[in-house]
Amino acid sequence: MAGRKTTYADVAVAAGVSVGTVDRVINARGSVQPETEALVMHWARELRLDRALHQRPTRIxxxxxxxxxxxxxxxxxxxxxxxxxxxxxxxxxxxxxxxxxxxxxxxxxxxxxxxxxxxxxxxxxxxxxxxxxxxxxxxxxxxxxxxxxxxxxxxxxxxxxxxxSGQIEGRVAGELMARFLGSAGGQIILISGPGSFLGHGSREFGFRSVLMERFPSCTVSASLQSFEDKRIIRRQVGLMLKQHPEISGVYNTSVGSEEVGDVLRDLGREHSTVFITHELTEKNRRMLQVGILDAVIDQDxxxxxxxxxxxxxxxxxxxxxxxxxxxxxxxxxxxxxx
The missing domain is CATH 3.40.50.2300 (Response regulator)
Structure with a gap:
């Protein structure tokens, strides 16, 4: 369309709609389906109907x-x-x-x-x-x-x-856990949130996968369900660590990291048990600073x-x-x- 200004009719032909529809979209008159509005706006920009179109007031x-x-x-x-x-x-x-x-x-x-x-x-x-x-x-x-x-x-x-990607996050957590534990490896508690939240399941799958593929000396010996309840996490982790002192790592995909940290501190294991979790909250930051947490994988x-x-x-x-x-x-x- 070199040499002439783009018109509403040009946009209408490209979008396969009427000129009236183009007018309603461009001038925010309403009564246009969302997908039609998106199509009209796409072609209005492609054909440079108005170089300042993105600054034009439109419907909310x-x-x-x-x-x-x-x-x-x-x-x-x-x-x-x-x-x-x-x-x-x-x-x-x-x-x-x-x-x-x-x-x-x-x-x-x-x-x-x-x-x-x-x-x-x-x-x-x-x-x-x-x-x-x-x-x-x-x-x-x-x-x-x-x-x-x-x-x-x-x-x-x-x-x-x-x-x-929850799966990649989990794989990174597994890699970190294995490297912190070293060549001797160790047994690990895995704390997962509700399996119906697929993000938790993806993290767990990624974590287990990388250990099986590359770090066979590191094994998940206990898998705990948090039910998004911090009291349950505190009780279950405390019981598991008391019954199985050989456990050397904890990976938490869910809430309750502060409670896990409290248990490790109460049992005198805050510097001997590798602890990895997600999200750099202020409480997790403080646990990192004093060495209770070893690594945090933080989304943005x-x-x-x-x-x-x-x-x-x-x-x-x-x-x-x-x-x-x-x-x-x-x-x-x-x-x-x-």
Whole structure:
């Protein structure tokens, strides 16, 4: 189209819609399906309808984020990252609403998903794997985009999983554990969260896999289920270490690292038992500094929040991004010395 200015008609032909639909999208008049709006915005940019199009006010896009209602530093950091990302992209007319579910009950979560669907243009969800939840999300995707956070939910037609690879995190944890234990190896307690949260299962699979493949002298002699209950973790780990003094390593994929640290300290094993966990909370940082924790594998909740917002905006054609998998960082005592 060199030599002339792109028109609404040009965009309409490219997108396969009417000129009236293009007008409604560009001028935020509403009554256009989300996927049609995304298509029109894509071709408007491709054909350079307006070089400042991304700065033009458009209708408000609302992203609903559904998370477990609990006091969790990681989730708190994730919400803080969402708030910052909304400010950074405020020129694109974005709102994020955080919804919470208070219990691990599929019916309760399905009701929350329906609530999000009624008020938002898309959903990002961190939930456990359940047929009813997957079915409801699959229905959601027929009209609006779905993203999974922290723990993936496959077979839902979700647009993308936003987060680190749990399997790779687990393999890294296994590599670190084996190298800390040395050539003699040792027996290990593995603490896992609810298996229905696929992120926990992926970490455990990765951890066990790398030990079996490359470090046969390191064996998982006990696998404990946390049930996301710190009191259970404290009791079970204490009992296991008392009954089996030969255990030389603890890997925790779940909550309760402070409780594990307390048990190790109470038994005088804080410097003789290798302890590896996830997320660099302030409490975990302090345990690293005094040598109770040996390594922490830390996701990037702020980066994941930003990637989620970018992916949501990209779906609606207001931003361009392709990356959805985020990385993670490894912390040891020397990187947390101050």
């Amino acid at each position: 896009l609302r992203l609903g984020v559904l998370l477990l209602n609990r006091s969790d530093p990681f989730l708190e950091a994730l919400v803080g990252g969402l708030q910052k990302a909304v400010l950074d992209y405020r020129y694109l007319n974005l709102q994020v609403r955080v919804f919470e579910y208070g219990k691990l009950d599929a019916r309760h979560i399905v009701e929350k998903i329906t609530m999000v669907e009624q008020t938002c243009d898309g959903i990002a969800i961190n939930a456990f794997d359940d047929p009813a939840i997957r079915l409801r999300l699959s229905e959601f995707t027929r009209l609006k985009p779905v993203f999974t956070l922290v723990s993936d939910l496959p077979d839902t037609n979700r647009i993308a999983y936003i987060g680190a 909740p702020v980066g994941e929040a930003r990637m989620l917002v970018q992916s949501f905006l990209s779906f609606y054609g207001r931003l361009e991004t392709e990356r959805t998998e985020t990385g993670f960082r490894i912390y040891i005592r020397e990187s947390c010395s101050s």
